[in-house]
Amino acid sequence: MGEKVLSIAESFSPYPAGRYRTDGPFSGERxxxxxxxxxxxxxxxxxxxxxxxxxxxxxxxxxxxEEAFGGLVRAKKIPxxxxxxxxKIKAEDLEFRAWKIDAENYIKDEMGRQKS
Amino acid sequence: xxxxxxxxxGTQSRASLADLPAAQRMASVRNTWSARTIWANSSVRLIPxxxxxxxxxxxxxxxxxxxxxxxxxRRSLYVRMRRGLTRVRxxxxxxxxxxxLVKISNESPIPEILCLDRNNEESLVFFHDLRLRxxxxxxxxxxxxxxxxxxxxxxxRSYTDFSKVRSITPGAALILAAxxxxxxxxxxxxxxxxLDKWDKNVLxxxxxxxxxxxxxxPGDFSPNFEGGVDKNLIYIAPMRCGDNTDYREAADDIRKxxxxxxxxxxxxRHLFGxxxxxxxxxxxxxxxxxxxxRNLIPPLWWFSGSADPVKKILTLAIYDQGQTIPVTLPKKWxxxxxxxxxxxxxxxxxxxxxxxxxxxxxxxxxxxxxxxxKLPERGKGLSKILxxxxxxxxxxxxxxxxxxxxxxxxxxxxxxxCSTPLLGTFIELxxxxxxxxGENG
Numbered sequence: 309m310g311e312k313v314l315s316i317a318e319s320f321s322p323y324p325a326g327r328y329r330t331d332g333p334f335s336g337e338r339x340x341x342x343x344x345x346x347x348x349x350x351x352x353x354x355x356x357x358x359x360x361x362x363x364x365x366x367x368x369x370x371x372x373x374e375e376a377f378g379g380l381v382r383a384k385k386i387p388x389x390x391x392x393x394x395x396k397i398k399a400e401d402l403e404f405r406a407w408k409i410d411a412e413n414y415i416k417d418e419m420g421r422q423k424s
Numbered sequence: 425x426x427x428x429x430x431x432x433x434g435t436q437s438r439a440s441l442a443d444l445p446a447a448q449r450m451a452s453v454r455n456t457w458s459a460r461t462i463w464a465n466s467s468v469r470l471i472p473x474x475x476x477x478x479x480x481x482x483x484x485x486x487x488x489x490x491x492x493x494x495x496x497x498r499r500s501l502y503v504r505m506r507r508g509l510t511r512v513r514x515x516x517x518x519x520x521x522x523x524x525l526v527k528i529s530n531e532s533p534i535p536e537i538l539c540l541d542r543n544n545e546e547s548l549v550f551f552h553d554l555r556l557r558x559x560x561x562x563x564x565x566x567x568x569x570x571x572x573x574x575x576x577x578x579x580x581r582s583y584t585d586f587s588k589v590r591s592i593t594p595g596a597a598l599i600l601a602a603x604x605x606x607x608x609x610x611x612x613x614x615x616x617x618x619l620d621k622w623d624k625n626v627l628x629x630x631x632x633x634x635x636x637x638x639x640x641x642p643g644d645f646s647p648n649f650e651g652g653v654d655k656n657l658i659y660i661a662p663m664r665c666g667d668n669t670d671y672r673e674a675a676d677d678i679r680k681x682x683x684x685x686x687x688x689x690x691x692x693r694h695l696f697g698x699x700x701x702x703x704x705x706x707x708x709x710x711x712x713x714x715x716x717x718r719n720l721i722p723p724l725w726w727f728s729g730s731a732d733p734v735k736k737i738l739t740l741a742i743y744d745q746g747q748t749i750p751v752t753l754p755k756k757w758x759x760x761x762x763x764x765x766x767x768x769x770x771x772x773x774x775x776x777x778x779x780x781x782x783x784x785x786x787x788x789x790x791x792x793x794x795x796x797x798k799l800p801e802r803g804k805g806l807s808k809i810l811x812x813x814x815x816x817x818x819x820x821x822x823x824x825x826x827x828x829x830x831x832x833x834x835x836x837x838x839x840x841x842c843s844t845p846l847l848g849t850f851i852e853l854x855x856x857x858x859x860x861x862g863e864n865g
Contacts (some may be wrong), residue, residue, distance in 0.1 A: 325669035325700045331707050347474030366675055367693045369700040370808045403690035 311357040313398075314347055317364030327371040336375030344357060344376060347387050351394055360411075362399040368407045378414035382420060388419050438770065449812040453824065474517050475490045476756065487665050517580060520640035525577055528617065532557065532584045538596040540850075547596055547740075548824075551603065553807070555745075555847045558607045558718055571676035573740040580617065587621035592629050593853050594660050594730040595741050595822075601635045601663050601744050609722050629837035632660035633728055644662040659684050667722070669703050674727055678740075685732035687857025691816050694844040695740060695855055698809040699727065702742045705805045710746025721745045736858035745848040749825035757792060765792060782828030783841035790823070790830060809851070810837070818856025 323329055326335035344360065351358045362368070377397070381388050392415075394420055399408035468853040483553055488496070505512070517526040532553060535546040592600070607789065608614050616622075616639065624645075630636065631645035661677035682692050703725050711723035729740040754762065754776045766774035771783045790806050813819040826845045831838055 323670070323672050323675060325671060326707065330668075331704060332668070360610055367697040367700060369697055369704055369804065369842045371670075371701065376766055402572075406690070406694065 309352055311359055311360055311396075312347060312355070312358045314343065315361040315364060317361075319343060322365050324365055324372045325369050327375040331371075334343065334372075336372040336379060339382075340376045340379050340383065344380065345383065348380075348386055348394055350390075352390065355386045356394075357393055357396060359398050361398045361405055361412070363401045365404075368410075369392070369403075370410065373407060373411045374414045377411045378418040381415060381418035391415065391419075403414060428578065428703055430718075435642075448604035468712065476519055489758050499676055500735045505540070514577070515580070515583075517615050517617060517618065518619045518641060518654060519613065524615075526580045527577055528580050528583055529539065530582045532582065534584050536588060536590045538589060538592040540593065540595055540824070540852075545842065548846055551599055551846060552844050554600075554603050556601070557794040560612075574735075578626060580615070583617050585617055586626065587618050587623070589626050590623050594629060594633070594739065595850070596656070597629050597633050597635070597660075598663060598672045598726060598728045599846075599848075599850060601630070601633055601638060601698055601728075602665070602745070604635070605638055605663075605665065605724075606639060606724065606745060610720070616641070628657075629660060632662070634662035638663075657692050659731045660702050663726055664729045665724045665726045666703070667724050669700065669707055671700060671703065671864070678729060681729050681738060681740075685736045685857045687736060687738075687817075687855075689852040691855065692857075693854055694812045695738065695788060695816060698812040698853060699740050700794070701805040701808050703727070705851075706742070706744045706746065709752055710744045712747050712752075735831065735856070737854060739852060739854045741850065741852040743850045744849060748828075748847070749789045749823075750779065750782045751826065753785050753789055756789075757776055762788070763790075765842075779827045779845065780841060781843075782826045782845075783830070784828070785821055786825050786828035786830045787837070787839040806825060809853070813853055813855075816855035820852075822852040823850070 316339065320339050321334040322335045324336070324339065328337045329335050342359075347358050350356075378387070380391060380395075383388040386394070397408050397411050397416075399405050492802055513528050515526055515528045517524055533552055537543040538550065540547055553795055603798060605613055613672050627645040632716050636645065660680055661674070664671070664674040665679070667675075678696055682689070685692075706725040710725075711721070716804060723746070724744070726743045729738070729739070731738050757765075759774070759776070762774045762776075765788055766772050766781070769788065772781065772784065775781060810821060811834065813821040814835075819832070821830070821837075823830040824846045826847070827841050827843070829840045831840075
């Protein structure tokens with residue numbers, strides 16, 4: 309089982325912000341649809357794991373993280389039950405740990421909402 | 425009909441011009457321009473034009489045409505000016521094209537201290553007055569001097585004398601610069617009166633903020649930070665504005681502020697993340713969909729920050745000129761939930777069509793935090809911002825939206841409703857990194 313690292317700062321932008329595409333050029337919706345979902349789908353087909361690296365960005369806003377990760381569950385392109393096994397969120401730098409927890413919580417919260 | 429009044433016991437009588445003797449008739453006609461005629465005991469005497477006479481009824485008064493009324497007004501002004509009753513004032517007017525002498529009139533008052541802490545009410549009155557004077561496109565705007573010929577001295581008929589300002593804080597300067605940015609976008613021209621007489625500290629603050637670049641002036645009034653730091657000086661990041669969440673232009677300035685204060689980098693990143701949350705709120709909700717509003721007020725946010733390198737205080741502020749939180753609150757929440765919230769938290773009944781509860785409305789928005797879209801995943805912005813401030817050492821927050829103020833300081837928050845509204849939303853976040861001993865950013 310291989311792993312593919314997707315760094316938000318390097319692959320997407322060091323200045324991620326905004327929820328929808330209309331909010332700005334580096335929105336959560338754009339990251340999810342153009343970067344994260346294609347990588348996840350490919351990884352799912354190949355039986356790989358995707359690691360999203362939060363380190364290196366200037367800052368994160370709650371809307372960006374919620375749309376990118378909570379929105380992943382809402383998009384329903386990948387079964388919610390499989391997201392946990394394919395996707396890992398990484399933040400080695402202490403400065404970004406809190407956002408890692410936030411992102412994981414957004415996935416859990418959305419899964420809870422989908423179930424209810 | 426000539427208007428005459430008898431001095432006999434104060435009773436009034438009137439006679440036509442034809443009833444008078446010829447000599448008196450001629451004298452009356454000659455003097456009607458500057459004095460009124462009194463006819464008593466067959467003698468005519470003149471009384472001063474400003475002497476009291478009983479008001480005549482509507483039947484006797486000739487109605488002035490608008491054109492004649494305007495002519496009388498202008499003549500009155502001209503006479504007053506000739507007599508020295510109206511003193512013409514001259515000033516130096518600086519614009520993009522250079523400096524010139526102008527005549528000035530209609531000065532708008534400005535407080536000596538523009539600060540939302542020390543002189544809150546007067547500062548808000550000034551900002552409110554500035555918005556009302558400059559919101560219209562057709563009139564009330566700041567116009568170029570009226571003279572077309574180079575030899576004549578033109579007029580500036582509405583101005584604010586900034587030389588009277590002795591102190592301005594970065595937060596107040598941000599609001600001021602944002603308001604003038606709106607004026608510039610609407611009218612295309614702004615000038616400065618008597619720039620040489622402005623206070624040096626005020627010049628420095630506005631210069632660092634980029635106020636003069638906004639006006640298009642050449643010249644740099646910013647203090648020299650080389651060779652040691654003056655304890656009174658603070659670094660101010662240039663004002664940035666935008667209509668979306670792209671904050672790349674501001675990032676380098678924010679990095680410099682981070683370096684100045686040192687401290688825990690993670691907290692500073694989170695503090696700026698809170699500002700990005702506020703930017704997202706502006707983009708999503710602040711301006712609504714009204715074309716009228718969009719035409720008059722550009723749907724922008726304005727951001728700046730400052731760093732006190734001695735006290736290690738970092739301040740970040742964002743301002744928008746949108747619909748304000750008390751206006752959007754009833755659109756976000758059902759009436760019954762707002763009623764329950766106000767009754768439970770503040771012991772008052774919620775009233776939607778009043779600005780007397782703006783303080784409560786702002787605090788309610790911070791506590792409730794739901795988006796106007798009513799989607800469960802949205803609307804965490806305001807409460808997130810407050811949570812970040814709570815985590816910061818010496819965290820302070822000031823939120824002003826219309827008449828509502830929310831101030832978080834020393835671990836406690838309080839709301840108040842001021843008498844003068846701010847026609848927009850201003851959020852200022854502050855953290856003190858002097859004692860936390862964290863890593864240097």
